[in-house]
Amino acid sequence: MLLQTLILGTLFLVQQIQADSSVIKCDAENKCPEDTPCCSSGGECGTGVYCLGSCNPAFSFNIEACMPMSIFEDSRFTFNNNYSSKVLDSNTYLGDASKADWTYTGYLVDYPDEDSMILAMPKDTTGTVLSSTRYLWYGKVSARLKSSHLAGVVTAFILYSQVEDEIDMEFIGSALNVVETNHFWQGVLNHTLYGNITVNNSFDDFHTYEMDWQEDYISWSVDGQVERTMFKNETYNETTGVYQFPQTPARIQVSIWPGGDASQPQGVIEWAGGAIDWDSSDIKDNGYYYMVLNELNVTTANVPDGTVQNGTKAYVYTSEDSFLQKDVAIVDKQVYLASEKDSGLDPNNSTSSSSSLSKSSSSSRSSSSSSSSHSSSSSHSSSSSSSSSSSRSSHSSRSSSTHSSSTLGAHAFSNSTNSSSVSFSNETSTSIYTGVDINTLTKTSSSSNGLSPEQSTGFIQNMKTTGQSRLSAGDGFALMRNNGILKVVLAALWYII
Ligand SMILES: *[C@@H]1O[C@H](CO)[C@@H](O)[C@H](O)[C@H]1NC(C)=O
Ligand SMILES: *[C@@H]1O[C@H](CO)[C@@H](O)[C@H](O)[C@H]1NC(C)=O
Ligand SMILES: *[C@@H]1O[C@H](CO)[C@@H](O)[C@H](O)[C@H]1NC(C)=O
Ligand SMILES: *[C@@H]1O[C@H](CO)[C@@H](O)[C@H](O)[C@H]1NC(C)=O
Ligand SMILES: *[C@@H]1O[C@H](CO)[C@@H](O)[C@H](O)[C@H]1NC(C)=O
Ligand SMILES: *[C@@H]1O[C@H](CO)[C@@H](O)[C@H](O)[C@H]1NC(C)=O
Numbered sequence: 001m002l003l004q005t006l007i008l009g010t011l012f013l014v015q016q017i018q019a020d021s022s023v024i025k026c027d028a029e030n031k032c033p034e035d036t037p038c039c040s041s042g043g044e045c046g047t048g049v050y051c052l053g054s055c056n057p058a059f060s061f062n063i064e065a066c067m068p069m070s071i072f073e074d075s076r077f078t079f080n081n082n083y084s085s086k087v088l089d090s091n092t093y094l095g096d097a098s099k100a101d102w103t104y105t106g107y108l109v110d111y112p113d114e115d116s117m118i119l120a121m122p123k124d125t126t127g128t129v130l131s132s133t134r135y136l137w138y139g140k141v142s143a144r145l146k147s148s149h150l151a152g153v154v155t156a157f158i159l160y161s162q163v164e165d166e167i168d169m170e171f172i173g174s175a176l177n178v179v180e181t182n183h184f185w186q187g188v189l190n191h192t193l194y195g196n197i198t199v200n201n202s203f204d205d206f207h208t209y210e211m212d213w214q215e216d217y218i219s220w221s222v223d224g225q226v227e228r229t230m231f232k233n234e235t236y237n238e239t240t241g242v243y244q245f246p247q248t249p250a251r252i253q254v255s256i257w258p259g260g261d262a263s264q265p266q267g268v269i270e271w272a273g274g275a276i277d278w279d280s281s282d283i284k285d286n287g288y289y290y291m292v293l294n295e296l297n298v299t300t301a302n303v304p305d306g307t308v309q310n311g312t313k314a315y316v317y318t319s320e321d322s323f324l325q326k327d328v329a330i331v332d333k334q335v336y337l338a339s340e341k342d343s344g345l346d347p348n349n350s351t352s353s354s355s356s357l358s359k360s361s362s363s364s365r366s367s368s369s370s371s372s373s374h375s376s377s378s379s380h381s382s383s384s385s386s387s388s389s390s391s392r393s394s395h396s397s398r399s400s401s402t403h404s405s406s407t408l409g410a411h412a413f414s415n416s417t418n419s420s421s422v423s424f425s426n427e428t429s430t431s432i433y434t435g436v437d438i439n440t441l442t443k444t445s446s447s448s449n450g451l452s453p454e455q456s457t458g459f460i461q462n463m464k465t466t467g468q469s470r471l472s473a474g475d476g477f478a479l480m481r482n483n484g485i486l487k488v489v490l491a492a493l494w495y496i497i
């Protein structure tokens with residue numbers, strides 16, 4: 001109990017350190033204001049990318065603010081043939097799922113030797129998150145992958161919804177014969193349902209990991225063998241009459257992150273298998289820790305009986321009060337935003353009339369949302385231009401350069417071919433580039449096809465001169481919150497305690 005208090009205290013402190021007075025925070029009690037209506041998973045209000053991905057409708061201005069969610073069809077993704085060039089930057093992606101199946105933050109490396117793509121974690125970074133652009137509402141998702149290894153390094157393969165329903169498979173680098181499985185309902189963990197399954201070396205060998213998520217059960221499999229099943233009827237809460245079971249549309253995320261970084265709370269470090277060694281053989285030989293993603297399949301399930309289906313394109317929530325299966329409908333609403341200034345309240349607002357644009361620049365309040373792509377020096381507009389990443393922007397200002405060009409240059413495995421390409425991005429989008437090199441940013445992010453190797457190289461040069469973020473408590477938390485991994489970590493803490 002004392003430990004719990006200490007940990008909560010630490011969390012609180014981290015939040016305080018991260019706090020930036022110009023950032024509008026959001027939670028269950030504090031919904032976002034109308035001009036920055038979307039609550040990001042990091043608990044901050046904004047427009048644009050804040051309204052996509054893990055935008056939380058329960059904490060946003062209203063349920064219209066977060067964009068409708070693109071619907072998965074049955075899919076097979078093979079991460080070969082220069083796949084990284086097809087993955088878009090999460091920090092600039094505005095919702096058009098026809099442009100890409102995946103977005104990312106962090107570091108992707110093509111790995112032709114194994115017809116795969118690497119999710120990398122260079123020294124002192126927060127790693128990489130790959131997120132589907134579409135949402136699954138029940139179905140099976142299976143991934144053929146090799147996890148990362150060594151103490152403090154975590155690989156995660158999860159389903160994560162806007163309201164924090166979550167289903168997990170996680171790999172701790174110090175226990176390569178274990179996959180930790182887990183599920184959450186609206187961010188609440190029933191930790192009696194926490195469980196490990198065994199696998200024969202998740203790092204050296206590819207295995208196929210599957211989460212089969214149906215209306216009334218979840219099962220977790222390795223190499224086609226169901227290892228664990230839990231039923232919805234086991235999650236009934238007598239007090240509320242609610243099944244505390246994941247039941248809302250979720251994105252697929254695959255990630256690598258540093259649970260064992262010194263900036264993490266001690267409980268997290270222990271859960272992650274101990275302190276991470278930023279001078280390990282992986283860092284020396286390759287320039288980064290890594291996990292290898294080969295293939296991923298999605299098989300959708302039938303739409304639940306009784307669902308309102310007014311269309312076929314997107315999931316929306318229909319209630320402000322509860323975010324359960326019954327509150328999801330299927331509609332034909334627009335899923336993308338015209339610009340960073342827009343939100344689900346009016347996805348084309350910025351393009352709808354020129355008068356609204358000129359009006360916005362004259363009003364300091366609305367300039368916040370119109371400044372997203374500019375390096376304005378006004379404190380208000382910069383806070384909101386980076387609104388898509390505000391808490392992270394506050395920590396990036398504390399960062400210092402840690403990457404030498406040789407570290408980044410050594411991206412390819414020693415025996416992989418020259419055709420490997422690297423894409424580098426950054427945790428934060430606009431904020432990072434603000435005042436840095438807008439040309440490089442524009443070039444990079446305007447490529448509808450992702451980053452070409454040339455552009456990546458330019459970007460690496462840019463990173464080299466502008467500095468790379470060191471980890472800090474803030475980084476770790478921004479990453480975790482952003483990933484939906486915070487809950488996993490908290491669960492781990494509780495478990496340990
Ligand atoms: C994906 O589906 C294909 C075709 O059914 C199958 O051959 C492959 O093994 C599957 N891969 C994974 C990771 O489930
Ligand atoms: C799961 O495996 C991890 C890593 O070996 C271990 O630390 C943890 O105690 C295990 N949890 C359970 C519930 O067995
Ligand atoms: C584990 O995998 C190794 C190859 O990586 C294999 O030699 C061994 O037989 C496997 N063990 C079991 C129990 O499957
Ligand atoms: C839950 O449902 C499963 C499958 O329908 C059934 O086998 C099991 O007995 C049920 N358990 C409870 C606690 O009702
Ligand atoms: C938590 O899990 C236990 C064990 O399956 C179950 O008995 C209990 O009802 C669950 N509670 C909730 C609220 O899900
Ligand atoms: C059931 O819901 C009530 C009210 O939200 C909550 O206080 C309680 O902890 C829940 N029970 C379980 C087992 O999660």
Ligand SMILES: *[C@@H]1O[C@H](CO)[C@@H](O)[C@H](O)[C@H]1NC(C)=O
Pocket residue numbers: 308310316318329330331
């Ligand atoms: C679906 O269509 C009906 C009939 O037009 C309408 O009343 C309802 O509000 C619509 N629901 C949604 C979520 O669009």
Ligand SMILES: *[C@@H]1O[C@H](CO)[C@@H](O)[C@H](O)[C@H]1NC(C)=O
Pocket residue numbers: 334347348
């Ligand atoms: C938004 O603009 C696009 C492109 O001009 C157009 O196709 C779309 O119908 C507009 N959407 C709405 C909701 O007006």
Ligand SMILES: *[C@@H]1O[C@H](CO)[C@@H](O)[C@H](O)[C@H]1NC(C)=O
Pocket residue numbers: 035342343345346349350356357359360366370
């Ligand atoms: C549309 O843009 C104008 C001008 O920027 C702004 O004042 C207004 O709040 C926006 N409306 C919506 C619904 O986004």
Ligand SMILES: *[C@@H]1O[C@H](CO)[C@@H](O)[C@H](O)[C@H]1NC(C)=O
Pocket residue numbers: 113413415416
């Ligand atoms: C390097 O190549 C060898 C032999 O072709 C192969 O066994 C090994 O897995 C490769 N290692 C890496 C890291 O690519």
Ligand SMILES: *[C@@H]1O[C@H](CO)[C@@H](O)[C@H](O)[C@H]1NC(C)=O
Pocket residue numbers: 081082085419420421449451452453
């Ligand atoms: C990877 O894709 C990009 C964009 O399509 C292309 O410019 C580049 O030449 C490709 N690289 C390789 C090695 O195929």
Ligand SMILES: *[C@@H]1O[C@H](CO)[C@@H](O)[C@H](O)[C@H]1NC(C)=O
Pocket residue numbers: 125126396397399400425426427428431432433436466467468469470
């Ligand atoms: C992102 O870019 C900012 C600004 O250049 C930099 O300070 C920060 O270190 C970078 N973060 C990562 C994780 O690369």
